[in-house]
Amino acid sequence: MSSSSKNIIKIQSLNKVYGSDFEALKGVNLDIRRGEVLALLGPNGAGKTTLISAICGIVRPSSGVITVDGHDIQRNFRITRSLIGLVPQELTTDSFETVWNTVSFSRGLFGKEPCPDHIEAVLRSLSLWDKKDNMLRTLSGGMKRRVLIAKALSHEPRILFLDEPTAGVDVSLRKDMWKIVEDLKTQGVTIILTTHYIEEAEEIADRIGVINHGKLILIEEKNALMSKLGKKQLLLELTKPLDNIPSEFQNFDLVLSEDQHLLTYTFDSASESHDISEFLIKIQSHSIQYKDLRTKQSSLEEIFVTLVQEAEGDKEGVITAE
Amino acid sequence: MNIYGVIAIFNYEMARMKRTLIQSIVAPVVTTSLYFVVFGAAIGSRIQQVEGVSYGAFIVPGLVMLSLLTNSISNASFGIYFPKFSGTVYEMLSAPISAMEVVLGYVGAAATKSVILAMIILATAGVFIELEIRHPVLMLLFVFLTATSFSLFGFILGIWADNFEKLSVVPTLLITPLVFLGGSFYSTEMLPPIWQTIALMNPVLYLVSGLRWSFYEISEVNVLVSLSCIGVFTCLCLLVIAIIFRTGYRLRA
Ligand SMILES: Nc1ncnc2c1ncn2[C@@H]1O[C@H](COP(=O)(O)OP(=O)(O)OP(=O)(O)O)[C@@H](O)[C@H]1O
Ligand SMILES: [Mg+2]
Numbered sequence: 001m002s003s004s005s006k007n008i009i010k011i012q013s014l015n016k017v018y019g020s021d022f023e024a025l026k027g028v029n030l031d032i033r034r035g036e037v038l039a040l041l042g043p044n045g046a047g048k049t050t051l052i053s054a055i056c057g058i059v060r061p062s063s064g065v066i067t068v069d070g071h072d073i074q075r076n077f078r079i080t081r082s083l084i085g086l087v088p089q090e091l092t093t094d095s096f097e098t099v100w101n102t103v104s105f106s107r108g109l110f111g112k113e114p115c116p117d118h119i120e121a122v123l124r125s126l127s128l129w130d131k132k133d134n135m136l137r138t139l140s141g142g143m144k145r146r147v148l149i150a151k152a153l154s155h156e157p158r159i160l161f162l163d164e165p166t167a168g169v170d171v172s173l174r175k176d177m178w179k180i181v182e183d184l185k186t187q188g189v190t191i192i193l194t195t196h197y198i199e200e201a202e203e204i205a206d207r208i209g210v211i212n213h214g215k216l217i218l219i220e221e222k223n224a225l226m227s228k229l230g231k232k233q234l235l236l237e238l239t240k241p242l243d244n245i246p247s248e249f250q251n252f253d254l255v256l257s258e259d260q261h262l263l264t265y266t267f268d269s270a271s272e273s274h275d276i277s278e279f280l281i282k283i284q285s286h287s288i289q290y291k292d293l294r295t296k297q298s299s300l301e302e303i304f305v306t307l308v309q310e311a312e313g314d315k316e317g318v319i320t321a322e
Numbered sequence: 323m324n325i326y327g328v329i330a331i332f333n334y335e336m337a338r339m340k341r342t343l344i345q346s347i348v349a350p351v352v353t354t355s356l357y358f359v360v361f362g363a364a365i366g367s368r369i370q371q372v373e374g375v376s377y378g379a380f381i382v383p384g385l386v387m388l389s390l391l392t393n394s395i396s397n398a399s400f401g402i403y404f405p406k407f408s409g410t411v412y413e414m415l416s417a418p419i420s421a422m423e424v425v426l427g428y429v430g431a432a433a434t435k436s437v438i439l440a441m442i443i444l445a446t447a448g449v450f451i452e453l454e455i456r457h458p459v460l461m462l463l464f465v466f467l468t469a470t471s472f473s474l475f476g477f478i479l480g481i482w483a484d485n486f487e488k489l490s491v492v493p494t495l496l497i498t499p500l501v502f503l504g505g506s507f508y509s510t511e512m513l514p515p516i517w518q519t520i521a522l523m524n525p526v527l528y529l530v531s532g533l534r535w536s537f538y539e540i541s542e543v544n545v546l547v548s549l550s551c552i553g554v555f556t557c558l559c560l561l562v563i564a565i566i567f568r569t570g571y572r573l574r575a
Contacts, residue, residue, distance in 0.1 A: 056416040057574050078324070081418040092409030101334075105464060108330025109417045151413065197491065 007031040007071065008159060008190050008252045009055065014064035016050050016214075024046075024050040032192060037185055039205035040194045041223075041304055047214040049089055050195040052161050056086050068159070080109055085157030087148045089164045089194075095137035099128055100138060103150045110155035126180070142173045146281070160184060162193040166200060173211070178204050179295050198301035208302065225303065233296040234265040234276060239289035246286055252279055263290075303316040327419040330531065331427025335401050340464050349441050350389060354446040361507060362450060366504050373540045378451040381390040384506025386440050389500060390468050391437050393527070395493050398476030400430035402482055406573070414521075415574060421567030427478060431475035433458055433466070440465050456535065460545075461536035467552045468529055474559035481572055500526040510542055525551060 016025040023049045032038055040048050053059035055066055058076060058184060066073045068080035092103060102118055123129045131139065145165065148170045162181075166174045174197075181191055181204050195201055201208055201222070208225055210218040218225075240262035255268040267275055283290070287321065310312035339346050362378040372380040405411040414424060428571050447453060483489045504526035510518050521527055523545070532548025535541035541548070566573070 053575075055575075058412055058415045060570050078420075081416060084416065086412070086416050088409075088412050090409055092412065093411055094408065097337075101337070105334050106332050106413060108326045108333075109323040109371040109413060110420060111326050111418050113326060 006033055006035040008069055010065075011051075011055070012065045013219040014051070014054060014066065015287045016047075016054060016059060017062045021203070021303070024214050025054070025061075028214075029217065030209065030214050030216055032190060033207070035185070035188050035190055035317070036206045037181060037193070037204055038207050038209060039201035039249065040192065040209045040211060041196075041198065041201060042194075042211035043308060046211040048211055049163055050214075051164055051211065052086070052192070056084055056161065057081055058086075078111075081290045082112075082167075083158045084161065085152035085155065085159070086161045087145075087152045087163060087165055089146050089167070091141060091148070093136040093144050094148060095135065095225045096132050097136055097149075099136065099139070100132040100148055102147065103154050106151040106299055107154040112155045118156065119150075121152060122150050126150050126185070127176070142169055145169060145173075153184075157189070159190045160193070162191065164194050164196065166195065166197060174200070198304055202300045208300070210307055215311075217311050218307060223299075226297070226300065230268055231268060231298045231302075233298075234267065234279070234286075235292075235294050235296060236283070237261065237262040237292040238263060238264070239291050242288065248282065252282075263288075324417075324419045324423050325497075327417060328423050328427045328430070331414075331424065332431045333346070335397075335428060335431030337446050345444060346435070346436040346439070350442050351446050354385060354389075354443045355450070357381065358447070358450040359399070368536035375540065376451065379454065380509075380534075381507050382444070382447045382451070382453070383537050384501070384530050385503075386443055386465065387468065387504075387526070387530045387533055388498070388501045388506060389443050389470050390436050390440050390465065391497050391529075392493050393436040393475035394432055394469050394472035394495060395479060396490075398429055398561075399480035399483065399489055399492075401432055402430045402477055403489055408480075411573070421563070425474070425563055429470065429473040429477055429572075430477060433469040436469040436473065437465055440469070456539055457536040461533065464529075464533045464536055464548075464552075467549075467556065468533075470506050471552055471556040471559060474556065474563065475540075477564050478559060478566070481566055484572070498527075500524055501530070504530050505542060506530050525555070 009030075010026055011032075012163065014025055014028040014030075015023065018024050028047075028051060029097050031053075031267040040051070042048050050059055054061045055068070055073065057073060057080075065130060069083055070078045073080045085130055097105075099283070100119070100123075103123065104114065105116065106114075107119065120129070121188055123132055126144065129151060131143060136144065149162075149165070165177050169177065172282060178200070181193070184191060193200075193205075205222050207221050209216055242263065243260065245254050245256055245263075255264045255266070256262070257264070263278075265279055266280075358378060365377060369377045371377065383421065403415065408448055444453065479492055503521065504524045505521060506526075510521045510527070513521065528543055528548045528551040531542040532545050532552075535545040535548070565571070
């Protein structure tokens with residue numbers, strides 16, 4: 001339970017039942033590593049926000065244990081909550097407060113002595129400094145989002161939850177957001193974010209978790225995930241159209257394009273690479289000429305869609321078996 | 323104890339009052355003056371004295387009580403209802419602050435505001451009549467306890483309410499009638515005996531009576547009974563709040 005242990009958050013058999021029978025989380029086990037950026041993906045209603053709310057104390061777990069830095073979130077809520085900053089999914093702000101007041105309020109609420117220097121630094125880093133005396137209702141949606149981030153950072157948290165930080169945010173602000181995450185990571189802050197933009201997870205996350213129907217169906221290093229599940233494709237642009245794929249190639253997963261000019265070979269990037277050289281030698285021996293050659297790796301998005309579909313398939317399997 | 327958290331909530335709530343300074347101060351001055359003009363001048367010219375006190379002076383404790391009750395309830399209920407309504411309550415729920423500290427911040431601010439208002443009303447009354455307060459410390463104690471207990475009640479109301487209508491229905495349809503029927507502007511001795519008995523079932527009567535005793539040493543019921551009434555009410559409210567936070571009622575899903 002030392003504060004230097006590898007995992008900063010431990011979640012064991014977490015269940016959440018809303019009302020009398022809606023199971024939003026079903027036996028979630030998850031260890032979040034100190035200093036990592038973890039992206040949680042999952043379709044609408046999967047339970048991402050519920051999971052975050054349970055850790056932060058907004059939603060009461062129905063059963064299960066959550067510890068933050070070795071402390072139980074219910075028994076030692078003062079310690080665990082002061083370590084956490086939360087940027088909620090919904091844009092909720094007090095319209096008539098100024099930026100400066102609302103951010104200072106957050107710091108006080110989290111039990112920290114006033115520190116105008118810190119608030120100033122946070123506002124400057126989020127490009128909100130010249131808006132500090134503006135009322136919140138005069139800010140644009142993107143600025144309000146930043147104010148929520150400033151509020152979450154006002155008390156110097158060691159863990160930051162960002163629930164869809166880039167929903168409805170333009171490209172440049174999204175890039176800013178990624179930069180902020182990167183800076184916080186270098187300061188050693190553990191970051192958990194949810195997103196529907198897979199390229200975002202691909203860009204900034206160290207690990208990726210996928211939630212569907214209240215279950216954590218996958219948690220994996222991003223790179224390992226990409227190479228493990230990722231399919232690679234070798235595309236050959238042929239000099240002359242090919243009538244059909246020679247039968248010697250039946251062991252290879254090949255597709256010939258309609259116009260007979262593009263040959264696509266799909267292979268598993270995790271398996272040995274001699275497959276490709278073998279393939280290219282075969283191409284050579286059949287005197288198939290090509291003018292260009294490129295490879296393509298499947299994106300997280302494709303991986304994600306496949307995963308969720310598989311999970312749906314499993315579920316259906318269970319239903320028909322009953 | 324998260325003292326900075328309590329201060330943050332307190333200041334935040336007081337800042338709301340500062341934003342509406344004119345409304346907060348001018349409104350009670352105008353209403354109090356109206357009461358004096360209407361009740362004091364119109365009725366007071368017919369009723370010279372009530373139990374040895376001029377009619378104008380007689381209604382002062384009632385006016386103070388009316389303002390204390392309605393303002394404590396509406397301040398505290400709006401204070402907690404609004405974050406719930408706008409969604410900003412997420413921050414309080416995720417902060418390292420205990421239920422009782424939250425209550426201290428909200429109820430402390432609401433009660434402070436009503437005490438300030440009560441003082442403004444007293445000062446306004448002083449313009450129309452000569453104020454006489456025999457037991458100032460007891461008077462302040464009554465004002466303070468009433469403000470606190472009814473702010474607690476307002477806090478509960480704000481948590482219970484899930485729309486604006488419920489929020490305003492209690493002060494206007496429950497509290498105001500009780501104050502008017504509770505001997506604020508007349509002595510129950512002026513009523514027929516049967517109504518005197520019914521009036522004794524009105525809790526507000528005990529508050530008004532106690533406060534009036536601290537002014538003029540005249541009362542409908544013993545002043546100690548009045549004090550215990552407020553004490554019991556405060557404890558009841560605290561108990562309900564403790565239950566609310568233990569069960570997460572209407573705050574945590
Ligand atoms: N307070 C609540 N009461 C009842 N049901 C709820 C409540 N909050 C969430 N739910 C339900 O729990 C499920 C999970 O919701 P949650 O908000 O955690 O999903 P999410 O993964 O964050 O979705 P999104 O991507 O749309 O934000 C949903 O079916 C939702 O309707
Ligand atoms: Mg969500």
